[in-house]
Amino acid sequence: MDTSHHFFLLLMFLHYTIGTNTSCVKILPDSNSSILVELGKNFTATCHLLERSAYTSDDIEWLLDDYSSIAKQHYHKINESSVSVTVNVSRNMNGWLRCKASRKSLSFTPSCFYGVSLRAGYPPLKPENLTCMAVQEGSGISPYLKCSWDPGTRDPLLDTTYTLYVEIGVEPTYSNSCKQRLAESCTVNLSTFPVFMDVNVCVEVKNELGSVRSDKLKWDALTLVKPNPPLDVQPLAEVNFSTSLMVTWKPPIEKTTMPLSYLIRYCKVDSDVWIEVPEISTQAHKESFRLQSLKPYTEYVVQMRCIKEHNESYWSEWSANATVRTAEAEPASAPDLWRIIQPTSDGRNVTLLWKPPVKANGVILKYELYISQDNGKLERLDEVADNRMHLMQLPPGKEANIEITATNSIGVSPKATLFIPRSDRERPGVGSVSWSVRDEELLVEWTGASNAHVSEFLLEWVNVQQRDLQPHWQRVPRNANSTTLTGFEKLKRYNISVYPIYKHRLYTQAGRPVTKAVYIQQESPEKGPTVTVTKSKKNSAELTWEEIPLDSRRGFIINYTIFYWAGNTDRWQSVTVGDHVRSHVLTDLESETDYVVHIMASTVAGSKNGSDFNFKTMKYGDGEVEVIVVVVCLSFLFLTVFIIMICLRKKEVIKQLLWPHVPDPSDSSIAHWSPDFPVKADMPKEDVSVVEVDVFDGKSLCEEDKTVLPLKKDKYLSEEHSSGIGGSSCMSSPRHSVSDSDESDSGQTTASTVQYSSVVASGYKGQTPNHPPPVFARSESTQPLLDCEEHPDLLNDSGGLSSRNSYFRRGRELEPGALAQDCGEPNGGSLTFCPVQEEEASPIVEDPPASGVSYMSQKSGYRPQ
Secondary structure (H helix, E strand, O other): OOHHHHHHHHHHHHHHHHOOOOOOEEEEOOOOOOEEEEOOOEEEEEEEEOOOOOOOHHHEEEEOOOOOEOOHHHEEEEEOOEEEEEEEOOHHHOOEEEEEEOOOOOOOOOOEEEEEEEEEEOOOOOOEEEEEEEEEEOOEEOOEEEEEEEOOOOOOOOOOEEEEEEEEOOOOOEEEEEEOOOOOEEEEEOOOOOOOOEEEEEEEEEEOOEEEEOOOEEEEHHHHEEOOOOEEEEEEEEOOEEEEEEEEEEOOOOOOOOOEEEEEEEEEOOOOOOEEOOHHHHOOOOOEEEEOOOOOOOEEEEEEEEEEOOOOOOOOOOOOOEEEEOOOOOOOOOOEEEEEEEEEOOEEEEEEEEEOOOOOOOOOOEEEEEEEEOOOOOEEEEEEOOOOEEEEEEOOOOOEEEEEEEEOOOOEOOOEEEEEOOHHHOOOOOOEEEEEEEOOEEEEEEEOOOOOOEEEEEEEEEEOOOOOOOOEEEEEEOOOOEEEEOOOOOOOEEEEEEEEEEEEOOEEEEOOOEEEEEEOOOOOOOOOOOEEEEEEOOOOEEEEEOOOOHHHHOOOOOEEEEEEEEOOOOOEEEEEEEOOOOEEEEOOOOOOOEEEEEEEEEEOOEEEEOOOEEEEOOOOOOOHHHHHHHHHHHHHHHHHHHHHHHHHHOHHHHHHHHOOOOOOHHHOHHHHOOOOOOOOOOOOOOOOOOOOOOOOOOOOHHHHHHHHOOOOHHHHOEOOOOOOOOOOOHHHOOOEOEOHHHHHHOOOOOOOOEOOEEEEOOOOOOOOOOOOOOEEEEOOOOOOOOHHHHOHHHHHHHOOHHHHHHHOOOOOOOOHHHHHHHHHOOOOOOOOOEEOOOOOOOOOOOOOOOOOOOEOOOOOOEEOO
16 A cells, blocks of 8 residues: 555544544444455445534535445435445445535535545466476476466456475475566476476465465376477488388487487478378387478478477477488479460561479489471580570471470480461460459469360460560460469560460470450559640640550550640640540640640550640631632732733823923923014003013023123022923023012012023924024023023024024013913923912013013913923
8 A cells, every 4th residue: 555545544534533523423344454355345344423513414425536426226314414325336336435414505515535445356267278287497407397378368457476396205395486467477486396206286376365275287297398309300311212202310328317209290391281290100209201202303491309208298390401402303294385476577486385284303404405397307406504595497388396395313204295287277375365454463264265176275475564574484285264373573474375276296386376465453654645736736735645655654544634724824725535545636726826725645554744835826717818829919919900901001191290291492382482563552461571682683582681681690590490392501600689688679669579481492302493592581490501691602692692593482471361272282392381370469560671581480480381
C-alpha cells in the first residue's frame, strides 16, 4: 500500500476521533488498510450513525469511488441509525466505498462522509500441462531443470508467487520461486543431474486470496533430457551408384549415458519438400545409413536429429545442412529442340535452338546435330556443349528433318526430332488464345486443335523489347488446355505463341502459331506522344503524332485524348480517339486564333500527357484567297477595258487636255487687224481704246519705244515676258506697265495701272514679212512676244516696218461682234484679244504717242485663244 493511501486513512481517523462535522457516520467492516474483495463475489458493508448525529437512516447514501450512487434496492435498513449495502464486486469497484449522510432541510448542517478502500482481485488458478526439460551441455547433461506450465488466461490482478518443487529420492526438495502474476516457467538448480533416477515435480501458486498446487508428476530423469544433434553428418556419393548416397554420423553423447535413436531427412537443393527415412531403420547404435532411389547427378541436402531410445524424451535440433551430388548416369531424356523461322526473299532462315535434357544425369559434353533436306542424307554436325543454337538456310520449296542427341561422360541421350515442312504445308493451329494475370503469374488458355495426332502443346514467349529476341518455350501435355507461366518482367511487353505439336512419322512437326501480346503488369506511360500540326486551315487543323516507343509504353495504349484550347482563354476541349489512330482533324476552330494542343495516352493503369504544341489558324479558308485574287484581277481588267473605251470615245477631249492646241500666228486675228481702219465710236462696254499706228512709218515700234519714251522705259516696259503663242521669241520679252506716275507726267490722270505687252507681227515658223512689223501693246496676254521685241536690232536689219505691212489686212474694224466672234470661235493659228471683266475699268489713253502706235486698253486686258 502506498504512502498516500496511509495518509488518507490517517486523516479519516483523525476526523472521526476529534468529532468534526464529517465524523457522524462509520462503516463496518473497517480497516486501516484496503479491504481485499474477490471479483464476482458479493460484499456487504454497514453504515452506522453516531449518537451526536442529527441524521437518520433515511439520510444515508452509498457512493462508489467515482461518486456514483448505488441503487436503493441494494440497501438494507437495519435500524434508525444503520443501513447496510450488498453489491457484487466488479472491476469498477476497485477503490473507495463511501457512506454519506445529508438532508436538504438541514442546509446549515454539513454532510457527513466516511469511506473504506477496496481492492478487488482473483484467487490463483491451478497450473496445467506441467513439463520439464534439461539440455545437454558438452558431453554431459546440465543440472538446471526448467519446467513450464499453463497459468491460465485470467489475470489475478494481485501479486502472485509461483514456486517450483523438485523431489529426487530421499534428497531434500529443490525449489525456486518466481513472483509474477502469470508466470509460465521457472528453473531450479539440481546441482547434479540425476541420471537413472526418478524426479517428482509440482508447482504451487499463492496470492492474498488463496493458494493452489498443480498435480505432482513423476518422470525418469533421462526422459527430461534434450540431446544435441548428431555430430559430423556426412553424405557420400559412390561411383557406379548414381541413385544412392551413404550417410555417416557420430552420436552427440556417450551411449552408456543415454542410448539414442536417429532420424534422417533429405531433399533436392532449392526445394523445401523433405523426405524422411523411417525411424525404425536408424535405431540401435547405428552410425551410417544408405539413401536409395535418388536421381543421378542431383544435389541433395541431408539433415539428422536424435532422441532417447524408444522415443521417451525430447528430439534434438536438426543438424546443419550437408550437401552432396549423386554420381552421373547416361542421359535419360532427349534435348528439347525448337526452331525459329524467318521468311526471306530467297527462302527461309531457320534458327535451331535446344535445351539440355531434363534428365541429363550428368554434365553434357557435346551435342550431335543431324540435318537432311527433302529426305536426303543426314549431315552430322558436332556442336560443343556451350553452343545451343545453329543457323541454316532453307531454299524455297524445301523441307528439312532435324535430329539431335546429347552426350555426357557416361553415355548418349535419346534423340530429339523436328520436321520443318514446306511453307504451304503447315498444320493448323489452335482455335483461340486468352490470358490473364494472377499473383504475378501468367495464366494462358487455348481452345481447339483436338486432333488425335497432336502429341503436346508448346508455348513460346519472347520479350519484344530485347534486341536479341531470345525466345523461351515450355511444353505441356496434349490433354491440357491451360498452363501457368512465370519469370516475366514487369512493365515489359511479351508475345505469347501457342503451337500444337504433331507427330509426323518419326518426327515432330509444329502447327501454325496463334500469338498474343501480354503485360504481366501495366502502369501509365513513361511519356506522352509528341503532337505536330501538319495542316492548319481557317476553321480546322490536322494533328499527327508518332506512336509512343515500346520501351516507354509500360502497357497497352487503349486510347488517345486530344486536349486543345485557345491561347487567350482557359476553356479547353477534348476529343478521344482509338489506340490505332495517329492523326486527327480538329474542326469548328476560330479563324486567325492561337491554339495550344497536347495529347494524353492512356493505359488501364493510368495516363500521361505529352508536350504542348502551339499553332495558329489561318485568316482565310481554302479558295478564299484565290477568289479574292480572281475578283481583284477581273475588276482591274474590267476597269482597264472601261478606261480604254472611254479614251477611244473621248480621244479629242483627252487630246486637248493633255496636248493643248497651239494657235498659228498667221491665222490670228491680229494678222487681220490694220491701223488704217479706225475703231468705231460705238465701242462695246469692254472699253477698248485703239491708237492708230502708221504702219508705213519707217521706224519700227520697237525703235520708237526706245526713242519716244526713253525716260519711261522702266515703267512702260514689263520686266517679265508673257508668252501665249508657243515658240515666238519676240513676244517673250518683258515690258513695264504704265502707272499713275507715268500718266501724271504726260498730263493724263488715271485711276489705276494698266499693264501692256508689246506684240510684233514678225512672222511665224520661218515666215519672212516684207515690212517692218508693227508693235502692239496688250494687257497681260499670254501670247509670246515676237523676236523684234527681244532683239530690236533684227528689225533694223530687216528694213523696218514697211517691209512687213503685207501681213496686216486693212479696213477691218475691231467691232464688238468681230471681237466676240474671235473670242468664241478661235481659228487655228490666229491671235485674238479677248476682254475679261474686272471690278474696276482701266483708264483710256487719250493722247496716243506721235509714233502712231495704237494702244488698246481694257478693264483686264486680253488673252489669246
